[in-house]
Amino acid sequence: MAIHWFKYASPASFYTLAGRLIPWFAGAAAVSALIGLYIGLILAPSDFQQGDSYRIIYIHVPAAWMGMFIYLVMAGWAATGLVFNTRLSGMMVQSLAPTGAMFTFVALWTGAFWGRPTWGAYWVWDARLTSTLILFFLYIGYIALRASIDDPRRADRAGALLTLVGVVNVPIIYFSVRWWNTLHQGASVNFGSTSMASVMLAGMLVMAIAAWLYTIAVSLARVRSIIIEREQHSAWVGELLADGRATERTT
């Protein structure tokens, strides 16, 4: 297959590609979120132990997965940027961070409102909760570090370093329920065996797919602004602006 992947490593062609992909991912995200919410909130039965408070799972678990996964993707882009010195890598890390922070916050927030009725506390200093809070601070730390450095290429390198150092926290979160005696329950989904009813599992997986598609759509949309901002002195952005098509949709 002769697809020239490296072509899309240039911000100019990636800008166009992203613009074409966004509507599809956004549409698919909206449809799968509606299906997931319908399964989770309308179709699925109440839990025999937790009643209907368990329904928070349909956002809590996908958000927590996404919070961890986005960090891994950021670390991947960060490593690529450091090794190949590609401009797009740093832009993608920058673009993913706010969404990662958002999902991690959602995981903590929904966890608090699930913890209160099930454990009797909004917050406990449990290994799973604490390491997830650290993940949230890593995202905030990355955003703050970027904001404090004027030169975007230097900010890319410093941010990449911070991202790569922090990646050690992700396996700690994931295995925390096994390594330590936590109040947080163990994994609901394991390869091969799962402790959930199939309707509940289906709802959760569809919501996880929705979170994936949403993340792709949102990070592509955000990176387009970052590309314009950082490449505004280049010839191709000049042509794009002169063309007028890029700006007509902004009013």
Place this chain on the structure above:
Amino acid sequence: MNWSSWSDFIAMGGYAYFVWIAYGVTALLVVVEIVWIGRERRQSLAQALTQRKIRQWSSP
């Protein structure tokens, strides 16, 4: 279908407060993020346009 009525659904088996605050804040954050991204796009384009005009004016 798990519910017998609309009010039954809203009540969430007595857990309405917890379930709807969790879902509500998540929905709010998603909306805020989408609006924010739209704003960033308009600002970045406007700024790039301004820069371009300045360069055109200063270099005849």
